[in-house]
Amino acid sequence: MVAMLDPKTLTVLVTGATSGFGAATVRRFHKAGARVIGTGRRKDRLDALKKELGERCHVLNFDITDRDAAMKMLTTLPAEFSRINVVIANAGGAVGLDPAQSADLNDWDQMIATNINGVTYTVRATLPGMMERDEGHIVIIGSIAGSYPYPGGNVYGGVKAFTHQFALNVRCDILGSNIRVTSVEPGLAETEFSVVRFKGDKAKADKVYEGVKPMVADDIAEQIFFCCTMPRHVNINAIESMATMQAWSPFAIKRKT
Ligand code: NDP
Numbered sequence: 001m002v003a004m005l006d007p008k009t010l011t012v013l014v015t016g017a018t019s020g021f022g023a024a025t026v027r028r029f030h031k032a033g034a035r036v037i038g039t040g041r042r043k044d045r046l047d048a049l050k051k052e053l054g055e056r057c058h059v060l061n062f063d064i065t066d067r068d069a070a071m072k073m074l075t076t077l078p079a080e081f082s083r084i085n086v087v088i089a090n091a092g093g094a095v096g097l098d099p100a101q102s103a104d105l106n107d108w109d110q111m112i113a114t115n116i117n118g119v120t121y122t123v124r125a126t127l128p129g130m131m132e133r134d135e136g137h138i139v140i141i142g143s144i145a146g147s148y149p150y151p152g153g154n155v156y157g158g159v160k161a162f163t164h165q166f167a168l169n170v171r172c173d174i175l176g177s178n179i180r181v182t183s184v185e186p187g188l189a190e191t192e193f194s195v196v197r198f199k200g201d202k203a204k205a206d207k208v209y210e211g212v213k214p215m216v217a218d219d220i221a222e223q224i225f226f227c228c229t230m231p232r233h234v235n236i237n238a239i240e241s242m243a244t245m246q247a248w249s250p251f252a253i254k255r256k257t
């Protein structure tokens with residue numbers, strides 16, 4: 001019988017806690033007795049989260065792509081939240097699904113800024129403190145899109161391939177410390193992800209999940225919670241999951257007719 005790590009010993013920082021996986025992850029750890037810190041741009045949602053969870057919850061309102069704000073994210077923390085030992089770099093997402101030849105460069109910039117810059121700032125801002133205390137866990141939210149291409153996935157797939165490789169490489173740097181790094185790589189999951197991808201077009205977003213039972217945010221929160229509560233000598237490198245109703249297609253071949 002494995003002795004799981006006591007979640008009450010954890011102070012968990014989750015970027016992008018205003019919806020989807022991030023909000024569910026904050027609630028999962030809080031329910032188990034951890035201290036939680038949620039970040040995001042939508043202050044009203046952060047305030048509501050703080051009101052809902054009360055004690056053992058702190059919120060930080062900033063844009064993860066703002067390098068100065070991100071690098072200072074720990075500086076205003078109350079003492080009881082300052083010894084972070086789990087960091088979930090979750091803030092991110094896709095913008096657009098257009099082919100590379102006509103995609104909007106602003107969409108590409110935004111995906112690179114949130115999913116690459118935001119993740120690297122999060123890790124760089126939090127890793128030194130955990131190294132000093134020789135205890136910690138970084139979880140980076142990747143995607144199946146980082147491993148398997150699909151039409152219109154272009155830059156989104158690229159940035160998620162980056163986060164996978166970044167997670168593995170950070171592990172190499174910190175080998176010998178008591179810090180763990182995990183890349184969590186889900187497939188189809190219903191959150192605000194598609195509403196954001198389709199720039200607020202809810203009808204188009206709903207079509208993505210029509211007729212299938214997708215994963216939901218709680219499914220991913222549970223996977224993250226599992227990785228983080230494994231005994232400290234166990235590092236889950238990567239965890240990939242899909243909705244049961246999702247799988248791969250054969251290679252596409254364009255034939256001359
Ligand atoms: P949601 O759109 O529901 O949540 C995204 C979260 O990221 C929000 O809390 C949002 O907060 C935050 N965020 C986005 N941009 C910024 C920014 N510039 N600064 C600060 N916070 C930001 O989507 P998901 O929960 O689905 O997505 C979470 C992660 O999971 C993303 O990295 C996504 O790529 C990944 N993922 C999603 C899958 C899915 O099918 N849903 C599958 C695989 C991976 P706010 O807007 O308040 O700033």
Ligand code: 8X3
Binds near residue numbers: 145189
């Ligand atoms: C989100 C999953 O398949 O829409 O990362 O890219 S997918």
